[in-house]
Amino acid sequence: MHIDPRSSWYPYRLVLPVLAIELVFVGVPLVIGVYYSLHKADYFQLSGFVGLANYVTVIQSPIVRESLAATAIFSVFSLAVTFGVGLALALYLERDTRLHVFARAVVLVPYTIAMLVGSMLLKWIFSRDAGFLTMALGPFGLPDASILADPNGAMAALVYNAVWRDSAFAMILLMAGLKGIDPQMYAAARVDGASAWYRFRRITLPLLRVPILITLIRLLIHFVNVLTFALILTGGGPNNATQTMGLAMYRMGFVDFRLGPANALAFLVLLFNLVLIAILLRLFRQRRGAAA
Amino acid sequence: MKTQLFRLVSRTLLATFAFALPLSAFAQTVVTMWTFLDPAKTTGREVALKGMIDSFEKANPGVRIKVEPQVFSELMAKFLAAHNTGSAPDIIWVNTENMGALVKSGAAADLNELFLRGWTKEQDADFFVRAGWDAPMAGGKRYAVPLFHATTSLFYRKDQFKEAGIDPASIRTWDQLVEAAKKLTRDNDKDGRVDIWGFGTPLSTERTGGTTAFTTMLVAGGKVWDNCKPNYSGDVGVRAVQLHVDMINKHNVMPKEVIANHVDDIADQFIAGRYAIATMPFARYSQVQAQAKWGGDNLGVLPWPAWTADKTGPQQVQGWWAAVWSKSKNAKQAGAFLEWMIGQDAVRAWTVTGGQVPTRMSVWKEPALRAPKYDYMKAVIDGWSTNSFLVPTECNTARFDADWNQAVQRVIVGGKTPKEAMQEAEKAFLARQ
Numbered sequence A: 001m002h003i004d005p006r007s008s009w010y011p012y013r014l015v016l017p018v019l020a021i022e023l024v025f026v027g028v029p030l031v032i033g034v035y036y037s038l039h040k041a042d043y044f045q046l047s048g049f050v051g052l053a054n055y056v057t058v059i060q061s062p063i064v065r066e067s068l069a070a071t072a073i074f075s076v077f078s079l080a081v082t083f084g085v086g087l088a089l090a091l092y093l094e095r096d097t098r099l100h101v102f103a104r105a106v107v108l109v110p111y112t113i114a115m116l117v118g119s120m121l122l123k124w125i126f127s128r129d130a131g132f133l134t135m136a137l138g139p140f141g142l143p144d145a146s147i148l149a150d151p152n153g154a155m156a157a158l159v160y161n162a163v164w165r166d167s168a169f170a171m172i173l174l175m176a177g178l179k180g181i182d183p184q185m186y187a188a189a190r191v192d193g194a195s196a197w198y199r200f201r202r203i204t205l206p207l208l209r210v211p212i213l214i215t216l217i218r219l220l221i222h223f224v225n226v227l228t229f230a231l232i233l234t235g236g237g238p239n240n241a242t243q244t245m246g247l248a249m250y251r252m253g254f255v256d257f258r259l260g261p262a263n264a265l266a267f268l269v270l271l272f273n274l275v276l277i278a279i280l281l282r283l284f285r286q287r288r289g290a291a292a
Numbered sequence B: 001m002k003t004q005l006f007r008l009v010s011r012t013l014l015a016t017f018a019f020a021l022p023l024s025a026f027a028q029t030v031v032t033m034w035t036f037l038d039p040a041k042t043t044g045r046e047v048a049l050k051g052m053i054d055s056f057e058k059a060n061p062g063v064r065i066k067v068e069p070q071v072f073s074e075l076m077a078k079f080l081a082a083h084n085t086g087s088a089p090d091i092i093w094v095n096t097e098n099m100g101a102l103v104k105s106g107a108a109a110d111l112n113e114l115f116l117r118g119w120t121k122e123q124d125a126d127f128f129v130r131a132g133w134d135a136p137m138a139g140g141k142r143y144a145v146p147l148f149h150a151t152t153s154l155f156y157r158k159d160q161f162k163e164a165g166i167d168p169a170s171i172r173t174w175d176q177l178v179e180a181a182k183k184l185t186r187d188n189d190k191d192g193r194v195d196i197w198g199f200g201t202p203l204s205t206e207r208t209g210g211t212t213a214f215t216t217m218l219v220a221g222g223k224v225w226d227n228c229k230p231n232y233s234g235d236v237g238v239r240a241v242q243l244h245v246d247m248i249n250k251h252n253v254m255p256k257e258v259i260a261n262h263v264d265d266i267a268d269q270f271i272a273g274r275y276a277i278a279t280m281p282f283a284r285y286s287q288v289q290a291q292a293k294w295g296g297d298n299l300g301v302l303p304w305p306a307w308t309a310d311k312t313g314p315q316q317v318q319g320w321w322a323a324v325w326s327k328s329k330n331a332k333q334a335g336a337f338l339e340w341m342i343g344q345d346a347v348r349a350w351t352v353t354g355g356q357v358p359t360r361m362s363v364w365k366e367p368a369l370r371a372p373k374y375d376y377m378k379a380v381i382d383g384w385s386t387n388s389f390l391v392p393t394e395c396n397t398a399r400f401d402a403d404w405n406q407a408v409q410r411v412i413v414g415g416k417t418p419k420e421a422m423q424e425a426e427k428a429f430l431a432r433q
Helices: A010-037 A053-060 A062-092 A098-112 A115-126 A132-140 A151-179 A183-191 A196-207 A209-225 A228-234 A245-255 A259-291 B002-025 B044-059 B072-085 B096-105 B121-125 B130-134 B158-164 B174-184 B214-220 B235-249 B256-260 B263-271 B282-291 B331-341 B344-352 B376-386 B400-414 B418-431
Strands: B029-035 B063-069 B091-095 B145-150 B152-157 B197-200 B275-281 B299-302 B318-324
Touching (some): A062 A245, A115 A151, A115 A228, A151 A228, A196 A209, A209 A259, A245 A259, B029 B331, B044 B331, B063 B331, B072 B096, B096 B318, B158 B174, B158 B275, B158 B299, B174 B275, B235 B256, B235 B400, B256 B400, B275 B282, B299 B376, B318 B331
Parallel strands (some): B029 B063, B197 B275
Antiparallel strands (some): B145 B318, B152 B299
């Protein structure tokens, strides 16, 4: 069927296939998930409509409240440090000399390792009695601490895992943005006597606005929902200090076989994601308004 | 023209029939089975399973067993999801942790109807680990049969005991175990860091797999569950939590890091020589023996201590069972293969080739199993025969031991009292019912 590109239907026709895919792979599971969340669904079997009871159970659950706090701490610290490191790497490794290209490849290594394997490696490094870190730092008289058995230490290890793996991802996105900035703008600024900091503040940052926004949103969604780091590195402990919402949801659904509350939590996490993204977008709009 | 057409059609039909006849003669019933073992691999249990499949197919030429290996931790979740969508395998393997889920889900067929009704009393009684044999029963129906049992054991190093002058037989109570662990905890190079810890047990909330010492402590103290209502926060539960906490904070015989360690971590470190006594799945005996740098001959198994010295602590029954899917179209053949997998020849194969403790007393009494290399099984069989225990399969017991481990964590790093921590564990258990 041919539609005239000037027709008002033409844009809809272009978008339709993608919408159909979204509907099948996102919309339908979402609807099924919401449907399950309104039913008693133990052992994958629906056995009665319970209304919002699963949502009440989830909201009143101390474990869910703990996991919300753990997710917030993990996401905020991981996002700040990963973004900072990613931006620094992107700025430093932007040039295409042999050394910089080689360094980029090295930085990318953690990102190419499977999440599960990477977290297992880090677990051994942080292990007190058999860990590389203790062996390496022991002779220097550093405290004989058990990192993973301490709630703050375990959270720090979890954030380290995220930064170690995902900084390269942030670097790639931001570097793509940097490559799109016309070098002549920097040359003109230099001629006008602008310092490096001034060039960064007045040229780089404003022109990186969209890549920064995409990077922040992408990383935020990833950190709020990630399961592997907590599951493998810390097991959610100690004392649930690192049990993120993703891990709580996984355990509720696939270990305890309580699909109703697990789906209710999943839906609440989706809303939580949307609220975070809305806040982020609003902050960017405000800044753009202030800059204008 | 009509005659030609008739000939063509009749010859085509004849030819089709001629081809179809031998094909139908070879048509087989394919029985699918989900297990964590892969018969194409070479570990003892996998070789044993392969042998059973081959011999069964030889004896039943019309049936083919198709194994679809699964990750064991995902086995039950996938099976229940498949049951819900009508695409589950004919046979499913289930472990202790998920037995309650299987029984409650209605996804398993009644094996009395399939083959057990014809059994004699002697055949039934031959399965001497009664807690394991009776576990999958509910409402007069039997939903699974045991393939091989497992348990959690206290492994110890004979060389360390000898060096510390400790007689293993002298450890009858938990207090005696703590005293022994104090003597066994050592800083050999005097650098201020402990080199060998006296005792190790996994206290992480991930991959606990029934490996904590809690089970024996609680069960030895009375009824832990009553009609799926937990009784953790009584005197015995509080004492059990306090003992774990004291071993870390007061007696310094166990590192604080055990709260971040799961069963594999403890096993690896025991093999590496970091612990003198450690709780571990008994199935790891041969692995530890083969890999321990301190010499496999130095590996021993202690009976479980109790709170008082009058008798040993209960030996927990774990393991793997097999069930037939309730909607299986090949239930008869699937049942026949289940019966084959628990027959005398199969139990012998699980034991001799697979290294598992036999489920049938008649097999254990065979002269071939009197060889010294099977002596290590005796401690477990004695434990099961005198004081065995299995978690209630009518309840959702998923993560029950993770709740106890969490209670220790709550006390050590969360500032709760043992009673408060155990009350939280009770609530967590109840929420899953």
